[in-house]
Amino acid sequence: MIIAVCGKGGVGKTTISAVAAQALHDRGNGKVLVVDADPAGGLSTALGLTPKKTLNDVRKEIIEEIKVGGRDEKDLSISLDYLLAEALTEHDNLGFLAIGRPEDVGCYCRVNVILRDAIEGLAERFDSTIIDAEAGIEQINRKVMSPVDYILLVADTSAKALNVAETIRDVAHQMIGGEGAGLVINRAREQAEVEPIKNETRLEVLGWVPEDDTVRRFDGRGESFLQLPECPARGAITGALKKAGLEI
Amino acid sequence: MALFEEQLNEIMQQADAWRADGLARELSFEGREPWPEGPSLVLEEDTALELGNPAVASLSVLLWSEEDGVEDGRITLVGPDVAETTETSIPFAQVVVVSGRFENEYESYRDIRDAVYDTRLEGFSTRTMPSKQSLWCRVSSDAAGRGFSLADLGASLIEALKELDEVEAAEVMFITSSAEHVKSLTPAARGAQRVVDALMMMYQEDNYDCETCEYQDVCDTVMDLKKIRQRLDEMKRGSGAR
Numbered sequence: 001m002i003i004a005v006c007g008k009g010g011v012g013k014t015t016i017s018a019v020a021a022q023a024l025h026d027r028g029n030g031k032v033l034v035v036d037a038d039p040a041g042g043l044s045t046a047l048g049l050t051p052k053k054t055l056n057d058v059r060k061e062i063i064e065e066i067k068v069g070g071r072d073e074k075d076l077s078i079s080l081d082y083l084l085a086e087a088l089t090e091h092d093n094l095g096f097l098a099i100g101r102p103e104d105v106g107c108y109c110r111v112n113v114i115l116r117d118a119i120e121g122l123a124e125r126f127d128s129t130i131i132d133a134e135a136g137i138e139q140i141n142r143k144v145m146s147p148v149d150y151i152l153l154v155a156d157t158s159a160k161a162l163n164v165a166e167t168i169r170d171v172a173h174q175m176i177g178g179e180g181a182g183l184v185i186n187r188a189r190e191q192a193e194v195e196p197i198k199n200e201t202r203l204e205v206l207g208w209v210p211e212d213d214t215v216r217r218f219d220g221r222g223e224s225f226l227q228l229p230e231c232p233a234r235g236a237i238t239g240a241l242k243k244a245g246l247e248i
Numbered sequence: 249m250a251l252f253e254e255q256l257n258e259i260m261q262q263a264d265a266w267r268a269d270g271l272a273r274e275l276s277f278e279g280r281e282p283w284p285e286g287p288s289l290v291l292e293e294d295t296a297l298e299l300g301n302p303a304v305a306s307l308s309v310l311l312w313s314e315e316d317g318v319e320d321g322r323i324t325l326v327g328p329d330v331a332e333t334t335e336t337s338i339p340f341a342q343v344v345v346v347s348g349r350f351e352n353e354y355e356s357y358r359d360i361r362d363a364v365y366d367t368r369l370e371g372f373s374t375r376t377m378p379s380k381q382s383l384w385c386r387v388s389s390d391a392a393g394r395g396f397s398l399a400d401l402g403a404s405l406i407e408a409l410k411e412l413d414e415v416e417a418a419e420v421m422f423i424t425s426s427a428e429h430v431k432s433l434t435p436a437a438r439g440a441q442r443v444v445d446a447l448m449m450m451y452q453e454d455n456y457d458c459e460t461c462e463y464q465d466v467c468d469t470v471m472d473l474k475k476i477r478q479r480l481d482e483m484k485r486g487s488g489a490r
């Protein structure tokens with residue numbers, strides 16, 4: 001099961017991804033792969049895991065392999081598997097990959113396709129995968145997310161965030177197909193604030209996550225969300241995952 | 249000189265020296281059931297023993313020859329087997345040598361490589377970086393508990409290789425004793441890789457100039473490469489004439 005956490009920038013995707021990863025990890029759901037696909041790279045801090053190597057580093061190394069020549073697709077695929085293992089940061093039964101920030105320009109479509117297929121292959125060997133996607137629709141548009149089984153949309157209570165979530169859902173439906181999707185409304189103050197959104201949106205609302213002092217404290221101190229104790233936000237996110245049928 | 253003659257001689261001589269010093273022994277597969285196949289992801293948490301971690305010495309070499317001299321089915325180990333070490337991470341070298349009749353060297357290289365790299369055993373994860381000749385393996389706690397031995401890996405590799413039409417005999421040597429022992433094979437391994445790279449270039453590149461080719465020194469030494477080049481040139485001229 002591959003879950004992509006998507007939404008407008010600044011709505012709390014990274015926090016939702018980190019807490020969802022912790023929920024799956026803590027509940028003994030087997031091996032969990034977490035991918036930070038956002039070049040801004042906040043998930044590393046949220047999980048307290050520092051990658052030794054990013055997916056962008058892996059991409060650069062594969063480009064070098066191609067430049068050297070004499071390597072066929074099989075060689076590249078074998079090498080990529082090795083480099084991904086080097087890039088994988090492990091914590092108990094959780095593996096973490098970070099996309100990193102591309103510093104170079106140019107078209108790397110072939111390499112990106114190889115990379116996407118390799119991540120898909122790696123994800124198959126984990127019981128569940130959570131991808132913290134880049135804000136907006138770019139990664140959906142470019143079919144980076146094509147192996148995704150479920151899109152966990154995140155919005156705050158603003159109309160703009162809800163519009164972006166709906167657009168992502170529509171684009172994903174056109175580009176990828178009929179995978180499931182559901183909305184989590186983040187940082188709501190009370191149920192009454194959520195009800196109008198439920199009535200307005202075409203999306204299935206999985207639940208709402210309250211402003212939470214524990215989450216705020218962990219965020220402020222840069223503590224790992226893998227250590228997040230029971231709190232209202234954690235309970236709400238776990239509840240949303242259950243409603244979406246995502247817990248194994 | 250045959251394709252890997254120099255490297256084979258070097259490695260075989262080193263293996264004989266280790267045997268003479270009592271450092272190398274043959275692993276027996278007698279009485280063992282074939283280890284179940286299956287793709288494995290062994291995370292650090294589940295790992296009993298890591299072999300060839302990038303931070304320690306690691307080497308993977310594939311050599312083939314049309315000459316006799318390969319002892320079919322032999323699995324040689326220099327150093328401790330999985331159950332014989334208290335370490336959690338040890339150096340690792342895997343040397344695979346096959347003999348047979350290789351009419352198309354390029355296809356044979358790919359067949360041999362695929363047979364080795366596609367061997368997947370339950371509870372044993374392998375990752376390879378062909379250009380660096382690195383091999384990084386993990387034995388899961390479960391597999392170690394069930395008695396996984398390098399004899400199981402060796403037997404599976406030999407079985408996969410023997411399924412190839414062109415392979416007549418196959419043997420495998422593992423080195424787990426020390427980083428020094430692993431690294432002592434590096435010059436031969438790098439030499440073999442340059443032969444493979446030169447071979448790949450001949451088969452993959454249509455136009456190249458021997459005078460400026462980076463593998464000129466290899467072709468000057470390895471006569472079989474020159475013969476292959478001549479054969480390929482004749483084939484190209486033949487197809488052009490048609």
